Amino acid sequence: MTGSVDLLITNGIVMTMGADNRIVDNGAVAVCGDAITAVGPAGEFAALTARETIDAGGGIIMPGLVNTHTHAAMTLFRGLADDLPLMTWLNDHIFPAEALLDPQKVQAGTLLGCAEMILSGTTCFCDMYLFEGAVAEAARTAGLRAVVGEVLYDFPSPNYGPIENGFAYTCELIDRWRDDPLVSIAVEPHSPYLCAPDLLTTAAGIARDNRVPMVIHLSETRSEVADIRKKYGLTPVQHLADLGVLGENLLACHCVILDENDMDLLQRHGVKVAHNPESNMKLASGIAPVAELLARGVCVGLGTDGCSSNNNLDLFAEMDMAAKLHKASRLDPTVLDATTVLRMATIEGARALGLDGITGSIETGKKADIIVIDTRKPHLTPMYHPASHLVYAVGGSDVSATVVGGRVLMKDRQLLHLDLEKIMADARQIADEIRRHQDGL
Numbered sequence: 001m002t003g004s005v006d007l008l009i010t011n012g013i014v015m016t017m018g019a020d021n022r023i024v025d026n027g028a029v030a031v032c033g034d035a036i037t038a039v040g041p042a043g044e045f046a047a048l049t050a051r052e053t054i055d056a057g058g059g060i061i062m063p064g065l066v067n068t069h070t071h072a073a074m075t076l077f078r079g080l081a082d083d084l085p086l087m088t089w090l091n092d093h094i095f096p097a098e099a100l101l102d103p104q105k106v107q108a109g110t111l112l113g114c115a116e117m118i119l120s121g122t123t124c125f126c127d128m129y130l131f132e133g134a135v136a137e138a139a140r141t142a143g144l145r146a147v148v149g150e151v152l153y154d155f156p157s158p159n160y161g162p163i164e165n166g167f168a169y170t171c172e173l174i175d176r177w178r179d180d181p182l183v184s185i186a187v188e189p190h191s192p193y194l195c196a197p198d199l200l201t202t203a204a205g206i207a208r209d210n211r212v213p214m215v216i217h218l219s220e221t222r223s224e225v226a227d228i229r230k231k232y233g234l235t236p237v238q239h240l241a242d243l244g245v246l247g248e249n250l251l252a253c254h255c256v257i258l259d260e261n262d263m264d265l266l267q268r269h270g271v272k273v274a275h276n277p278e279s280n281m282k283l284a285s286g287i288a289p290v291a292e293l294l295a296r297g298v299c300v301g302l303g304t305d306g307c308s309s310n311n312n313l314d315l316f317a318e319m320d321m322a323a324k325l326h327k328a329s330r331l332d333p334t335v336l337d338a339t340t341v342l343r344m345a346t347i348e349g350a351r352a353l354g355l356d357g358i359t360g361s362i363e364t365g366k367k368a369d370i371i372v373i374d375t376r377k378p379h380l381t382p383m384y385h386p387a388s389h390l391v392y393a394v395g396g397s398d399v400s401a402t403v404v405g406g407r408v409l410m411k412d413r414q415l416l417h418l419d420l421e422k423i424m425a426d427a428r429q430i431a432d433e434i435r436r437h438q439d440g441l
């Protein structure tokens, strides 16, 4: 191969995560502009000239990770309220703290989340929060790929007030970000327990008309299922099916409490699922039936959920947890093997967001969303199977480079386009305000 490219990532084991899970030992990836132009043995790239080169040092070159469900600005509430069940945690601690938020604080919290994600190898995230215009701006500032959506629920929002304004705000976001190369918008009703049927059907109509994803918390806890059964005589999944809301553009987050019929409905309607094992464990919500969903062919991606119920945004930790949790709950070490989990965190996550034509694998023509893992560490030596290391041994801090759309966002553990000291100082200042409010000062 001859000629010149913008970026060459070389001297690493390339985990393509394409349909055939091809692995190129001692491989390289060439990037022109924002896209991957070639993948193959490093020797074939020796005659290329590159404007910039990243030497993987014999480590692993892989697609950036896709976080299919988070609330990035909740970095501001990390460790604020632990060891509580979902409803107590939300109603008594998180919702009161969120009443203090404004766009500036959400932008600051999201930037902190973006910094953490870049440093731990996430290149794309799906967000649901308040003041999502500020989240979109923060994602763009950070250079991350993102699908973001304003939370919609029945009670007045600290951002838009009544729900009619929430629909208008969502439509404005869709128009504003329609042609952005990195940020796109989803319609995001919170959950069946905080959204009346009218809200859900209107939201689904907006998503359908604009051909954008819809994201919702679904069947997260037993108390949600009991609540919806009491109100509508149906499970939350049946309730959404009844309303005509299930579809291929729906990303259902959590899906912990599902019966056989619920799983069949999700499969039949092509609904995608975001699995959040650490959040489900921490809030004691339960264990989602992921092996059963995968057996049905349901697309399942991985998510961290927000930092207050995890308490980090590290998808490497999430992969480790997902792989082990289901083995323990099923007493079967063969379920969710390393490659399956790795696909959930990359290409299946991208598919869950409708972005599998763009990101999630290293293939010619895809956007260059790539990370490098430095394996020259005691806990990563020796290495027999890279997929095993990535799921069971690598941590977010082993990521040595993060590239999104061909732009190098982090190299040698240094953020190249964000002022990390300022971002952390801003977050500490906001935390002081939250603390003063809690103390009634």
Ligand SMILES: CSC[C@H]1O[C@@H](n2cnc3c(O)ncnc32)[C@H](O)[C@@H]1O
Pocket: 071, 086, 090, 094, 095, 098, 128, 129, 130, 151, 190, 217, 220, 279, 305, 306, 309
């Ligand atoms: C305002 S955006 C989203 C809304 O949801 C809250 N939240 C965070 N994690 C969860 C979860 O696991 N289930 C339900 N709701 C959750 C978050 O604090 C925001 O208020």
Ligand SMILES: [Zn+2]
Pocket: 069, 070, 071, 217, 253, 305, 306
């Ligand atoms: Zn959530």
